[in-house]
Amino acid sequence: DIQMTQSPSSLSASVGDRVTITCRASQGIGHYLAWYQQKPGTAPNLLIFDASGLEPGVPSRFRGSGSGTDFALTIDRLQPDDVATYYCQKYDNVPWTFGQGTKVEIK
Amino acid sequence: EVQLVASGGGVIQPGGSLRLSCVVSEFTVSDKYMSWVRQAPGKGLEWLSVIYRGGDIYYADSVKGRFTISRDNVKNTLYLQMNRLRGEDTAVYYCVAGHYSPWGQGTLVTVSS
Numbered sequence: 001d002i003q004m005t006q007s008p009s010s011l012s013a014s015v016g017d018r019v020t021i022t023c024r025a026s027q028g029i030g031h032y033l034a035w036y037q038q039k040p041g042t043a044p045n046l047l048i049f050d051a052s053g054l055e056p057g058v059p060s061r062f063r064g065s066g067s068g069t070d071f072a073l074t075i076d077r078l079q080p081d082d083v084a085t086y087y088c089q090k091y092d093n094v095p096w097t098f099g100q101g102t103k104v105e106i107k
Numbered sequence: 108e109v110q111l112v113a114s115g116g117g118v119i120q121p122g123g124s125l126r127l128s129c130v131v132s133e134f135t136v137s138d139k140y141m142s143w144v145r146q147a148p149g150k151g152l153e154w155l156s157v158i159y160r161g162g163d164i165y166y167a168d169s170v171k172g173r174f175t176i177s178r179d180n181v182k183n184t185l186y187l188q189m190n191r192l193r194g195e196d197t198a199v200y201y202c203v204a205g206h207y208s209p210w211g212q213g214t215l216v217t218v219s220s
Binding site for chain 1: 142144151152153154157165167168201206207208209210211212213
């Protein structure tokens with residue numbers, strides 16, 4: 001099975017900073033990658049699909065990039081409302097594995 | 108508005124069985140890939156199973172042979188039959204439509220004696 005390695009596991013940044021989370025697949029998965037934001041006690045919320053497609057209603061400060069094995073989620077101008085845990089997920093073939101998650105906090 | 112409403116969670120003893128349901132509105136359950144994902148307390152997301160539009164079914168190794176995914180097109184409902192439950196199955200269980208969205212609100216399963 002393809003493994004998804006997400007990094008860092010946590011980060012702390014200031015409001016207004018640019019933040020980047022990476023997700024690496026152990027084998028190529030094309031562009032079949034999604035990014036989610038999850039706040040405590042709630043279901044994950046889709047941010048990005050197909051590696052770089054912005055889900056309608058998601059602020060444009062969220063950007064997805066990459067293909068093949070290396071992907072990134074960038075948050076431009078970090079806001080207090082962005083405090084959450086972020087996950088990547090591959091869906092090229094089963095199993096549709098998730099990354100381990102990145103907890104984002106405000107300094 | 109598309110909605111997925113999961114139910115059926117609760118407290119169950121180790122070795123017991125439970126069936127989760129996910130009622131879908133605004134689309135037909137057989138028209139999309141439908142999957143189950145779980146999240147143990149304080150842990151990350153774990154993909155469990157998918158049923159494709161054509162009926163093909165796949166499972167994660169962690170639940171293969173114990174869990175069964177199915178759907179009822181008349182009731183427009185997705186199911187997860189969970190047998191031989193273990194403590195490590197304690198989690199919030201989410202149903203998901205399509206590859207990645209939308210998600211149901213989750214239902215908590217606690218396996219404990």
